[in-house]
Amino acid sequence: MSSHYEAPIREPLVTGEKTYHDISVEVGAPVLGRANKTWYVVFTLALIAFLWGLGCIIYTVSTGIGVWGLNKTIGWAWDITNFVWWVGIGHAGTLISAVLLLFRQKWRMAVNRSAEAMTIFAVVQAGLFPIIHMGRPWLAYWVLPIPNQFGSLWVNFNSPLLWDVFAISTYLSVSLVFWWTGLLPDFAMLRDRTTNEFQKKIYGILSFGWSGRVKDWQRFEEVSLVLAGLATPLVLSVHTIVSFDFATSVVPGWHSTIFPPYFVAGAIFSGFAMVQTLLIIMRKVVNLQDYITLLHIEYMNKVILLTGGIVSVAYITEFFIGWYSGTSYENYTYLSFGAATGPYAWAFWALIICNFVVPLTLWVKKLRRNILWTFIVALVINIGMWFERFDIIVIDLSKGRTPSSWAMFSPTFVDIGVFIGTIGFFFVLFLLYARTFPVIAQAEVKTILKSSGEYYKNLRAKHGDDVPHHAESDPTAKEPAANVQQKDAFLGSDSSKSTHEATVNADALGITETQKDQLDAMLARIGTFNPETEKADNLQKLDGVGPVLEQHLHQVGIYKYDQVIKLTKEDYELLDEVIENFPILANRGDWNAQATELKNK
Amino acid sequence: MASKTIHAIYNDDDLLLHAVKQVREARYHIGEIYTPFPVHGLDKAVGEAPTRLAIASFLYGITGLSVAVLMMNFMMVQDWPQDIGGKPSFSFITNMPSFVPIMFELTVFFAAHLMVITFYMRSRLAPFKKAENPDPRTTDDMFLMEIDATNHNVEDLSKFLYDTGAAEIKLIDNK
Numbered sequence: 001m002s003s004h005y006e007a008p009i010r011e012p013l014v015t016g017e018k019t020y021h022d023i024s025v026e027v028g029a030p031v032l033g034r035a036n037k038t039w040y041v042v043f044t045l046a047l048i049a050f051l052w053g054l055g056c057i058i059y060t061v062s063t064g065i066g067v068w069g070l071n072k073t074i075g076w077a078w079d080i081t082n083f084v085w086w087v088g089i090g091h092a093g094t095l096i097s098a099v100l101l102l103f104r105q106k107w108r109m110a111v112n113r114s115a116e117a118m119t120i121f122a123v124v125q126a127g128l129f130p131i132i133h134m135g136r137p138w139l140a141y142w143v144l145p146i147p148n149q150f151g152s153l154w155v156n157f158n159s160p161l162l163w164d165v166f167a168i169s170t171y172l173s174v175s176l177v178f179w180w181t182g183l184l185p186d187f188a189m190l191r192d193r194t195t196n197e198f199q200k201k202i203y204g205i206l207s208f209g210w211s212g213r214v215k216d217w218q219r220f221e222e223v224s225l226v227l228a229g230l231a232t233p234l235v236l237s238v239h240t241i242v243s244f245d246f247a248t249s250v251v252p253g254w255h256s257t258i259f260p261p262y263f264v265a266g267a268i269f270s271g272f273a274m275v276q277t278l279l280i281i282m283r284k285v286v287n288l289q290d291y292i293t294l295l296h297i298e299y300m301n302k303v304i305l306l307t308g309g310i311v312s313v314a315y316i317t318e319f320f321i322g323w324y325s326g327t328s329y330e331n332y333t334y335l336s337f338g339a340a341t342g343p344y345a346w347a348f349w350a351l352i353i354c355n356f357v358v359p360l361t362l363w364v365k366k367l368r369r370n371i372l373w374t375f376i377v378a379l380v381i382n383i384g385m386w387f388e389r390f391d392i393i394v395i396d397l398s399k400g401r402t403p404s405s406w407a408m409f410s411p412t413f414v415d416i417g418v419f420i421g422t423i424g425f426f427f428v429l430f431l432l433y434a435r436t437f438p439v440i441a442q443a444e445v446k447t448i449l450k451s452s453g454e455y456y457k458n459l460r461a462k463h464g465d466d467v468p469h470h471a472e473s474d475p476t477a478k479e480p481a482a483n484v485q486q487k488d489a490f491l492g493s494d495s496s497k498s499t500h501e502a503t504v505n506a507d508a509l510g511i512t513e514t515q516k517d518q519l520d521a522m523l524a525r526i527g528t529f530n531p532e533t534e535k536a537d538n539l540q541k542l543d544g545v546g547p548v549l550e551q552h553l554h555q556v557g558i559y560k561y562d563q564v565i566k567l568t569k570e571d572y573e574l575l576d577e578v579i580e581n582f583p584i585l586a587n588r589g590d591w592n593a594q595a596t597e598l599k600n601k
Numbered sequence: 602m603a604s605k606t607i608h609a610i611y612n613d614d615d616l617l618l619h620a621v622k623q624v625r626e627a628r629y630h631i632g633e634i635y636t637p638f639p640v641h642g643l644d645k646a647v648g649e650a651p652t653r654l655a656i657a658s659f660l661y662g663i664t665g666l667s668v669a670v671l672m673m674n675f676m677m678v679q680d681w682p683q684d685i686g687g688k689p690s691f692s693f694i695t696n697m698p699s700f701v702p703i704m705f706e707l708t709v710f711f712a713a714h715l716m717v718i719t720f721y722m723r724s725r726l727a728p729f730k731k732a733e734n735p736d737p738r739t740t741d742d743m744f745l746m747e748i749d750a751t752n753h754n755v756e757d758l759s760k761f762l763y764d765t766g767a768a769e770i771k772l773i774d775n776k
Binding site for chain 2: 019020021024069142145152153154155157158163166167174175178181184185188191193204205206207208209210211212213214215217218219220221222223226227230231233234237240244247265295304361365404442443444446447448591
């Protein structure tokens with residue numbers, strides 16, 4: 001039998017004693033269960049911000065760009081700052097799914113789905129700005145080389161702003177199909193697991209009839225690999241082209257050949273910071289700490305350290321070259337003595353502190369593995385990278401070659417409102433995504449379970465590399481229903497069966513023998529479940545029970561409303577002890593009454 | 602005579618891979634295998650020919666590049682050879698550096714999208730397509746092997762499959 005050699009030095013990427021089925025249940029849980037109050041609160045806030053931003057956009061377009069704080073000297077400020085900021089954030093998603101796929105990094109699998117979602121939603125926000133910052137956005141279609149009645153008047157392919165159009169639309173569309181193709185097997189899993197007819201229909205449509213044949217998987221993997229190979233240069237080229245908006249100009253501080261790689265590094269830096277911000281919250285909210293582990297957070301912090309280091313080197317290079325060039329104009333660029341002491345010194349120092357100083361703390365292992373500190377650093381980087389773009393754009397424009405046109409910039413509430421609106425829109429999309437999409441690529445995580453799962457790593461540590469990793473040697477792989485069928489099969493009886501109640505399969509819960517005895521006593525009182533003659537009830541109809549809790553209830557042997565009806569106060573205390581995150585009384589209400597009602601329905 | 606198929610369900614990928622090898626050695630015909638995730642090496646074990654999607658993608662990429670070159674050459678050099686900021690629009694090559702970004706983007710655009718569309722068409726995936734996996738558990742944690750049972754003794758075949766580690770075995774009559 002194939003052995004899975006894996007260096008023992010590697011920490012597990014999937015903690016807890018997971019089986020394939022557990023992965024389906026836990027990834028499906030946020031989608032198949034109900035949203036909690038926090039979700040609705042946050043969603044409402046995001047929606048309000050979005051609607052406010054929408055109002056600001058409508059106001060801008062219908063009244064004129066003059067409602068923004070731009071002036072004749074500074075024609076680009078918050079609009080393009082936000083554009084570059086959002087595009088930059090979008091880069092981590094493709095980096096995680098494409099570049100890390102090419103490097104065969106297994107840890108990407110738990111984070112790639114959400115990172116790609118983040119990419120798509122961030123690029124959507126970015127895509128708004130090139131349109132709304134136009135003076136006449138209703139003529140935006142003129143940027144496309146479409147044959148027309150003006151003697152076929154074409155566009156000018158020399159302009160980086162046109163390259164942007166091609167770059168951003170290619171990036172968005174390719175990221176979208178990459179993401180969607182990866183989602184097919186996961187949508188199929190939801191389609192086959194849900195009991196809700198409406199959901200079945202929706203996920204049936206979304207999954208494109210995915211059936212998981214060998215040939216499908218072979219093509220699927222090839223397509224993923226080729227797309228990764230295409231997306232990697234794409235992600236580098238997109239931000240390169242965005243940087244050309246500045247680098248190909250003649251503005252001192254913009255005209256710099258370091259911009260393409262430096263912008264890309266900055267994009268990955270800020271993108272990973274945003275991934276950290278989102279995932280640290282998400283893993284907690286949807287209970288996926290076993291998949292997005294501390295190790296994942298540490299790895300991402302290391303990428304942040306690397307790209308932050310590259311960005312820092314670029315800062316120093318810019319600063320040095322500004323001085324070394326001997327050009328007097330270079331003294332007013334965003335990284336120069338002039339900037340450090342001039343009217344925008346606060347922005348200069350905000351950039352240095354947020355992007356250069358604070359991320360250095362991640363060199364300390366203790367801080368790198370500290371979730372709260374990671375979260376703070378990620379937020380600081382998001383702010384810092386916004387300032388980097390603001391500094392590049394506004395400081396460089398504010399003091400150009402002619403002192404008579406020197407000016408300052410201050411934003412109006414519309415500038416700020418539009419930016420807040422895009423943040424709101426981003427979170428609206430992301431929150432909807434987290435409730436309706438499988439947020440972890442479960443099909444991919446299943447492929448690394450045996451090589452990187454904690455349970456299998458422990459098995460290998462104990463028995464060597466050649467231990468057969470079959471489900472039958474894994475007592476947690478089956479629910480009682482499966483165990484009984486097993487006896488009919490020619491596989492022989494399950495050696496792991498103890499003398500305890502046969503319907504209890506609580507090893508995955510990590511409980512003591514005493515607790516198992518208590519469970520046996522409880523089941524003797526409330527009755528047991530016989531999968532051969534009875535059908536399990538849908539326990540998810542009880543208040544506070546989602547797919548994961550239902551699985552836990554099955555593990556302790558509770559399958560039917562009849563059993564729930566007979567639960568006593570002591571039983572609830574025992575369940576609270578045994579089951580992690582068992583709902584408190586306020587959240588579950590009176591299960592006994594609910595079960596009676598459901599039973600009589 | 603109605604043809605018969607046997608569905609053997611396995612609960613483990615290693616077991617499945619091993620079983621596939623045994624079944625092929627015993628010269629039974631594997632109709633199809635449904636798995637919840639890509640099992641490494643399964644396509645080779647089953648004897649699937651390698652896919653040619655990467656080659657297709659390469660050709661699509663060349664197409665994209667040609668489209669970009671022809672388009673920009675026509676618009677910028679042939680149709681309206683204007684002076685825009687002193688850029689040399691005398692021939693394609695003199696102003697080529699300006700065209701590189703779009704040549705690149707269109708290459709990627711064509712290569713990526715046309716390959717994905719090809720994949721969807723070849724694997725028959727589309728929004729309203731009905732799923733064809735015979736057991737819903739095959740997208741969760743079960744691995745299903747379809748074996749053509751026509752002209753075989755069903756008893757012997759099921760016994761053989763049990764010995765390969767199948768957890769469930771079903772006989773299906775194809776009408």
